[in-house]
Amino acid sequence: MRGRQDPQVSMLAFMDLEARVPAGHPLRVIKVLADEALRELSFAFDGMYAEVGRPSIPPEWLLKSSLLIALYSVRSERAFCEQLSYNLLFRWTPGCGSGKCVPRGLARPTGNRV
Numbered sequence: 491m492r493g494r495q496d497p498q499v500s501m502l503a504f505m506d507l508e509a510r511v512p513a514g515h516p517l518r519v520i521k522v523l524a525d526e527a528l529r530e531l532s533f534a535f536d537g538m539y540a541e542v543g544r545p546s547i548p549p550e551w552l553l554k555s556s557l558l559i560a561l562y563s564v565r566s567e568r569a570f571c572e573q574l575s576y577n578l579l580f581r582w583t584p585g586c587g588s589g590k591c592v593p594r595g596l597a598r599p600t601g602n603r604v
Contacts, residue, residue: 492539493546495585507582520561521583524554554584 511518528550535549555570558580564570573580 491541491543491545492535493548493551495548495550507578510578511582515579517561517579517583520557521554524557528553551584551586558583 532550538549539546555567558564559567559570562580564573570580574586
């Protein structure tokens with residue numbers, strides 16, 4: 491079953507990640523372009539996932555994370571997960587929010603994410 495992104499901001503968040511990213515930051519433009527492209531692919535993603543079962547990591551999250559890994563030359567998914575714990579920009583781009591933790595299974599050594 492395809493995992494869904496939760497657009498609701500945590501009620502206990504003390505900061506708004508959107509406000510923490512400078513208005514002129516280049517990732518703002520990249521994020522808008524990525525969101526538009528992924529929105530067009532959403533129907534295709536729906537067809538690739540079962541209707542029942544355990545929710546997966548949203549494919550949009552994985553693809554935006556892969557984009558960050560490439561743009562910032564992060565050496566591995568494990569290093570990216572480490573960056574998520576302290577780099578707010580890395581949490582903002584895929585839409586993680588400030589309160590969510592790294593999804594289970596993202597940094598498995600086998601590369602099996604489901």
